[in-house]
Amino acid sequence: MTLAANKNLSRIQKEKRSTIKKAALEVFAEYGLRGATLDKIAIASGLTKPNILYYYSSKDKIYFDVLSGLLDEWVAPLHEISPNGDPIEELLGYMRAKLTMSKQKPQESKLFATEILHGAPLTQNVLATSLKKTLDEKVAVINKWISEKKLAHVNGYHLFFSIWAMTQHYADFDIQVRSILDQSEDDLFKDAEEYLTSVLLRTLDAKAP
Amino acid sequence: MTLAANKNLSRIQKEKRSTIKKAALEVFAEYGLRGATLDKIAIASGLTKPNILYYYSSKDKIYFDVLSGLLDEWVAPLHEISPNGDPIEELLGYMRAKLTMSKQKPQESKLFATEILHGAPLTQNVLATSLKKTLDEKVAVINKWISEKKLAHVNGYHLFFSIWAMTQHYADFDIQVRSILDQSEDDLFKDAEEYLTSVLLRTLDAKAP
DNA sequence: AGAAAAATTGTCCAATTGGTCAAAAAACTC
DNA sequence: GAGTTTTTTGACCAATTGGACAATTTTTCT
Numbered sequence: 308m309t310l311a312a313n314k315n316l317s318r319i320q321k322e323k324r325s326t327i328k329k330a331a332l333e334v335f336a337e338y339g340l341r342g343a344t345l346d347k348i349a350i351a352s353g354l355t356k357p358n359i360l361y362y363y364s365s366k367d368k369i370y371f372d373v374l375s376g377l378l379d380e381w382v383a384p385l386h387e388i389s390p391n392g393d394p395i396e397e398l399l400g401y402m403r404a405k406l407t408m409s410k411q412k413p414q415e416s417k418l419f420a421t422e423i424l425h426g427a428p429l430t431q432n433v434l435a436t437s438l439k440k441t442l443d444e445k446v447a448v449i450n451k452w453i454s455e456k457k458l459a460h461v462n463g464y465h466l467f468f469s470i471w472a473m474t475q476h477y478a479d480f481d482i483q484v485r486s487i488l489d490q491s492e493d494d495l496f497k498d499a500e501e502y503l504t505s506v507l508l509r510t511l512d513a514k515a516p
Numbered sequence: 517m518t519l520a521a522n523k524n525l526s527r528i529q530k531e532k533r534s535t536i537k538k539a540a541l542e543v544f545a546e547y548g549l550r551g552a553t554l555d556k557i558a559i560a561s562g563l564t565k566p567n568i569l570y571y572y573s574s575k576d577k578i579y580f581d582v583l584s585g586l587l588d589e590w591v592a593p594l595h596e597i598s599p600n601g602d603p604i605e606e607l608l609g610y611m612r613a614k615l616t617m618s619k620q621k622p623q624e625s626k627l628f629a630t631e632i633l634h635g636a637p638l639t640q641n642v643l644a645t646s647l648k649k650t651l652d653e654k655v656a657v658i659n660k661w662i663s664e665k666k667l668a669h670v671n672g673y674h675l676f677f678s679i680w681a682m683t684q685h686y687a688d689f690d691i692q693v694r695s696i697l698d699q700s701e702d703d704l705f706k707d708a709e710e711y712l713t714s715v716l717l718r719t720l721d722a723k724a725p
Numbered sequence: 726a727g728a729a730a731a732a733t734t735g736t737c738c739a740a741t742t743g744g745t746c747a748a749a750a751a752a753c754t755c
Numbered sequence: 756g757a758g759t760t761t762t763t764t765g766a767c768c769a770a771t772t773g774g775a776c777a778a779t780t781t782t783t784c785t
Contacts, residue, residue: 317731317782317783319731319732319782320731320732323732337634337635338550338634339548339550339551339630339634340551341547341548341550341551342548342549342550342551342634344771344772344773345772345773345774346771346772346773354733355733355734355735356734356773356774357733357734357735357736357774357775357776358732358733358734360773360774360775361731361732361733362732364774365773365774366772366773366774417633420629420633420688420689421548421630421633421634423688423689423691423692424626424629424630424633424688424689425546425547425548425551425630426546426691427691427692427695431691431695434691434692434695434696435695435696438692438695438696439695439696442696459714459718461711461714462707462710462711464696464697464707465707465708465711465712466711468682468685468686468689468693468708469678469681469682469685469711469712469715471685471689472678472681472682472684472685472689473677473678473681473682475681476677476678476680476681477677479629479632479633480629480632480633480677480680480681482632482635482636482640482643483632483636483643483647484677486636486640486643486644486647486648487643487644487647487648487651487673488673498671498673498674499674499677501671502670502671502674502675502678503674503678505668505670505719506678506715506719509668509718509719509721510714510715510718510719512718526752526753526761528752528761528762529761529762532762553741553742553743554742554743554744555741555742555743563763564763564764564765565743565744565764566744566745566746566763566764566765567762567763567764569743569744569745570761570762570763570764573744574743574744575742575743575744
């Protein structure tokens, strides 16, 4: 979907590109596109700077490759929402999937957050086309469920915004969260899931005003 | 609270420092601390680079001054939550205050978001002391309200996290929101407030399981 | 093994960056 | 309005940065 990707690449090429991307993800997530330097990526990857530039012709190319390689994965849980399942269970499952990603892939979350926060120079196009299209479809499903009285009357778009916001918050703002709550990661995410489940159950319940 | 601030400053000094801070806020919010350059701040402020350095001895000092000048303002709505008011109204009011800040001060929101996202190098201390202390107090109020059966059983910390996340999302991720929703700003925030009101009312309602 | 191709690196460069400084200009004081 | 202080600026500098390149080393292929 994103790019033709690793077509005719040798073993070494695949390995080294993967090494570089992994290191670059760390550095970009921590410092952002502009704050990240090739030197930092070189150190993080254990390669030399010219060697990195042998595989990627520029810093921007690395950034673009890392980001676009993650895009599909990032939107994937949205596709799992099935129009045929139980509405509440489908949406709770989506929330849990997003929360799990925040727990297990905080760097990826931060990378996207920084990208969007700073004007989404590389992804604005994808957001306005691919993501919008998918979300429009899912909101249509939500609205169908609502018309069938299976869900409370909620604004589908803002429902998704709030799920994104609440789940990604635990990755993007983890420093703030951890400054306030002194818990193990497992306990924190257990409490978060419990709270978010409660919020969603109450918000989506077809009964009540 | 933050610093002694403008003590013995001449008219010109106050004006220029204010001009610099305003321009720096724009640039820092858009590019982050590391992505912002003195040249960009110089252009945005209409001053020359050495002139800026006449008022602030370094870029970091500007950043620190801008950020710490905003800290109090940013936490202020939290102090408005009164233990004596109606619990639901107090918390709805807090949410509305935060949402209004997202609408009217998106740059400030983005500045904080970037700061925390990238490790909160300058604010971690404040987060772990001042903010934590205030939040602990407010969560104690929440818990009192819960024990008085005025609120549903919710985790107070995660309640605040979710309010922060959901309201700030409209400032920090506005590009994503606007890529998906093609509305006027007023309509967007009207819908957001309606949705968030509904979520909070249902989440906080003492009745229901 | 030996030739060809691929991978790696040391060295270098130009542009950008944060910051300095001395001199000029403006503002204030009496 | 002369003298003093404050403000402003042009010119400059050292460090960092993204990137180029030729030479060397390693891998691959026969």
